[in-house]
Structures are given as structure tokens and as C-alpha cells.
Amino acid sequence: MPATLLMKKMRSGAETARTMLGFHLRRRGLKTAMRQQEVLPDLPYDYNALEPVISAEIMRLHHQKHHQAYVTGFNKAMEQLNSTSDPQTIVALQSAINFNGGGHVNHAIFWQNLAPPKEGGGEPPEGNLASAIESEFGSLDKLIAKMSTTGAGVQGSGWVWLGLIKDMKRLTVETTANQDPLASKGLIPLLGIDVWEHAYYLQYKNVRPDYLKNVWKVVNWRDVAKRYDSA
């Protein structure tokens, strides 16, 4: 257990060095020359906190390997972008920036969207979000059923989202492919469920519908409501 806490709280020396370097450069007025690098955000709970719905093994790999890889890849692509002015190179970097940046953005939201049951995971939403869900979908159960069916139908890798059409303040269920962020569809992301195979395979294997049936037990509706209210 102590080792887990250490893993969770410690930032790697290399990352600290980079941000410290950025701090020093900014002090010396060289802010424009150095862009703050992205950093892997900590999980708001232990790796085993979402058991038995999502195993500690999956959470550890998902956070420390997959999400970290998106952060690292994004920083690397941005570094290359900032060190070139050749249009061809800039264009060629876009897919790496989009993919890794999208992965970073999506997963940062995802970790907040989940919570262990003792911290509110699975508890139905209240307030404005609850009324909005009822008026748009009829009931929370109907929304859950819709998102589960839609998520199961995603071909290949992607996400299923509860999103907000901002100007109409309307809720909608939408999917994105690969690591495209929901913003690419002009919507505000409230709740995202990762349906890439890495999100569930070690536990649920090919049975994505079982993962989607169970994940609702750890959805942190309070976080979703917060995003809805502040949108």
C-alpha cells in the first residue's frame, strides 16, 4: 500500500526537472522560448479503488502506461513542432499531436468521471443535471441503456460520451473514434466512457457489453454534474 501511495503522489524526477527548468526560464523572461510541458495527472483514488468493477491491474496499466504514453507523445510532438518552421513538417506532426493530445485530454476527464462507491461512485445525479437527463432521455436508466448500447456498437477504438450542446444547453449521447476529443464534434464533454480494448480487456476480454453494464457502478455523477453546471 505505501508503494502505491508513493507511485500516486510522486512525480518523476525528469518531469520535475522539466517543469523546474520552465520555471527558471520564465523567471529569466524566456517564457516565449519554452512551453510548459504536459504532465500526467494523479488519479484521485488508489489503483484498486474501483475494484471489482475495474481491476487494479487495468487501472495501473491504463494510467501509468497508456495515459503516460499520450502525455509523453504529445510533449515530444509539441517539442518538434516548436523547433521547426517547415510547413511540411508542421503538417506531418498534426496526427501525432491530435492523437496524443486527444488521448491526454480524454483520459484526464475520464479519471475524474470515475470514483469508488464510498466516494460517490454510482450514486445517481441530483439537481440540474438530473432534471436535464430526465427531460432529454426520460430517466437515468434510459440514458445508461443508450450509452451502453452506443458504446458497445463503437467499431474499433473510441469513446462514448454524454455531451452538451452548449448554446441550446441540451444533452446528447455521442461517440468519437480513436482519441478524437468530443470538442472535435462541437460538444462539451461531461462524461466519457473509454471503450478502447485496453480499458477492459484483461478483465472482461471480448465481452465489452459486460464492462459497459458494470462501469456505471463507479461513475462519479457529482463530477458530471459539476461539468454540466459550469458549462
Place this chain on the structure above:
Amino acid sequence: MAATATCTSSLFYGPRLLPLSGSRSSPKRRAAWRPQQVVLPMAKFELRTPPYALDALEPHMSKQTLEFHWGKHHRAYIDNLNKQIDGTDLERKNLEELVKFSYNNGNPQACFNNAGQAWNHDFFWSSIYPGGGGKPDGEVLELIERDFGSFEEFTKEFKAAGVSQFGSGWVWLILKDAKLSILKTSNALNPLIWGYIPLTVVDVWEHAYYLDFQNRRPDYLNTFLDKLISWEAVAGRLARAKAFVNLGEPTIPEK
């Protein structure tokens, strides 16, 4: 082909003419012929077993992976495809025809995903073999060296394609315009739809390697090239391809 009770018959390749009314045809009647109606067989697709036991690729690809990847994922593509084409004309097509037809030039029909994945997985199981991996020889090696510079260059490019295929997909060695080339496709797409000739493939959907390698796709790709790929299969496919493609210099006939 014997007619079957269930299906509707269809005209086949321009009419083969038969006498209008039975065998008794007078000279006058002989002038009127009806097209022979040939019935194309309708059949479901079947899940073919790989050409090796499910544990034969251990330790490079575990039995558990085969049991899920072939036994669940591939089986589901076949079962769902059969459900989608049940009772329709699509049942008359073989799998390769169905893939190309349902791709519909970029506006895929509903059954394309299942058809493509069924074909891709069939091709994948035949592209690996126990004791596989290593370097090819003969004409395959010659062509690789001709079109990639060296075998090492080829492996470098192949692995780079594998790790840069964002999301689910496949990495192929193909014959395109009489030259070897590496192609990566996403989800269910394959080279057939663009008229290229596939020679080998590696599945980079996460379900292909997650149980054995978790997130370590580069390690999986190394193992594929070092221990799994069947260069014999590539040689066989190349030989077949030569029936359709001239791989050497074009010979311009005299006069």
C-alpha cells in the same frame, strides 16, 4: 449446380438458351428460346480453424490469446456476418467478393465491418506459423531488398507502421504496382478494396496482443517478426500473384 428449394433463381452470365417448351420443338418453335436459369448456391460462411493447434504458437502467442482472438472475436465476426446476410443475395458471394462489394467504394454497407474482419483474420492466421519468424530467402528476400533497400530497412519500416497505427487496425506487406510496399489500415479495412495484393499482415487491434503484451505493442511487433511470421506463406502468395502481375521489367514485343 443443383437447384435448391429456397432461393430465387437468377440469370447467370448471359443466357444459355434452351428450347421453350420441353424436348418436342418443331422447326417453327425452335426460333423461340428461353434463357437457362442457373441457380447460384447460397451458403453461410464458416469459421475455419487455423492451420495449427491453438497452443502451437506458445510462448510467442499464448493459447489463451488464440482461444479468445480466434474462438470469440473471429467467431463473432463470422456469426454476425451470417446473420446480416441471411436470406439476401449477398449469400451468393464468396468472402473476398463480399468484402469488395460491401466496401462500396468508401460508403460501406452494414456488413462490411464483419466481412472485412472475417477475411482479415483468416488471412492473419495463415500468415503466422509455429517456428516462424526470421529472414526470408529466395525471391521474397530479393524483392524486399530491391524495394526497401535491405531486410533491416523493411523490418524498421514495418515496426514503425505498426506503432504509428493509432487505434485499431492492421499492418500489411502488399504488392502494389508490381512493387512491395507497407500499408497500414484502420479497423476492418484491407488492401483488397483498393486492388492491392496482400502478402502478409499483423493484427494491431489491442485484442490481438493485450493478454500477452498488454500495452507493449512494440514488443508484440518484434515477436511477430522474430518468431511468428510465415515467410513460406508470403512466398506462396507471391507465386500466385505472379499469375496476375509481372514483377520484372516489362517486355515490349518486337514490331
